[in-house]
Amino acid sequence: MALAPTAFALGAYILVLALQRGAELALSARHARVLAARGAREFGRAHFAVFVALHALYPLALAAEVLILGMRPPAAWPAWLVVWLAAQALRVWAIASLGTFWNVRVWVLPGATPVARGAYRFLRHPNYVAVALEFIAAPMMFGAWRTALLCSALNVVAMLVRIPIEERALTWAAAPTTTARPLDGEPTS
Numbered sequence: 001m002a003l004a005p006t007a008f009a010l011g012a013y014i015l016v017l018a019l020q021r022g023a024e025l026a027l028s029a030r031h032a033r034v035l036a037a038r039g040a041r042e043f044g045r046a047h048f049a050v051f052v053a054l055h056a057l058y059p060l061a062l063a064a065e066v067l068i069l070g071m072r073p074p075a076a077w078p079a080w081l082v083v084w085l086a087a088q089a090l091r092v093w094a095i096a097s098l099g100t101f102w103n104v105r106v107w108v109l110p111g112a113t114p115v116a117r118g119a120y121r122f123l124r125h126p127n128y129v130a131v132a133l134e135f136i137a138a139p140m141m142f143g144a145w146r147t148a149l150l151c152s153a154l155n156v157v158a159m160l161v162r163i164p165i166e167e168r169a170l171t172w173a174a175a176p177t178t179t180a181r182p183l184d185g186e187p188t189s
Contacts, residue, residue, distance in 0.1 A: 006073060010066050010142060014059050017138075021055065027095070028104040035100065040109040043172075044165035048105055050158050058135065058151045065144040072143050080141040087133035093119040094126040102127075106166050108173035125166075128159060 032042075065071050074080075095102045097118025101109070119126035135155050139148035 003067075003070075006066060006142065009073070010063060013138065013141075014063065017059060024095075024104060027102070031100045031103050032105065032107055035103070035107045035109060038109055040107045041169075041173075043106040043108065043169035044162070045105070047158075047161050047165065050161065051104070054151065054154050054158055057154070058147070061147040061150060062139055062142065062144050065139070065147050066142050069146075071145075073141060074143045077141045077143075080137045083133055083137035084141060087130045087137060090119065090126055090133070091130035094130060097126070106162075106169050108169045110173055113174045114170050125163065128163070131155065132159075 032040075097120050098115050101107075101112070101115060114120070123129055132152065132155060135151040136148050139145065139151070
């Protein structure tokens, strides 16, 4: 595929990505206000900057690989599009399953047990699976294997930090008494 159609498709994808992430941040902020009003606590605030950096790096790396290094969509791009669409469906299902408990940060409500309905009946962290699939599929739609590899590796590192924080927060929230200090220190307020 020539540069012009590829650049157009890339621009359209990055626009969709920006709109999606913006909507997710707005929804997350609204959910955080609702949860905070109900007495929820935030855990692991310091690690969130890693996610912001990763999600800012991702479209820049993708654009650089396509526009500067000249990567083009492979013949298999329709298959990668199907994987990307499946990731989007999984993300929407995860968000809907959690309702107001869904957030880009780690907020937990004391006394609440982890959600076990919807996508969470089948996967412990479906939203993280969706993001992992997206970091592979979207770059591969454009033949940007370096971006897929780099962002996927960085996402694994971020998940190695995030998932233990989230699991400790969920354990803390579900405990009969939430006055005990969580393993990673007091939650942030």
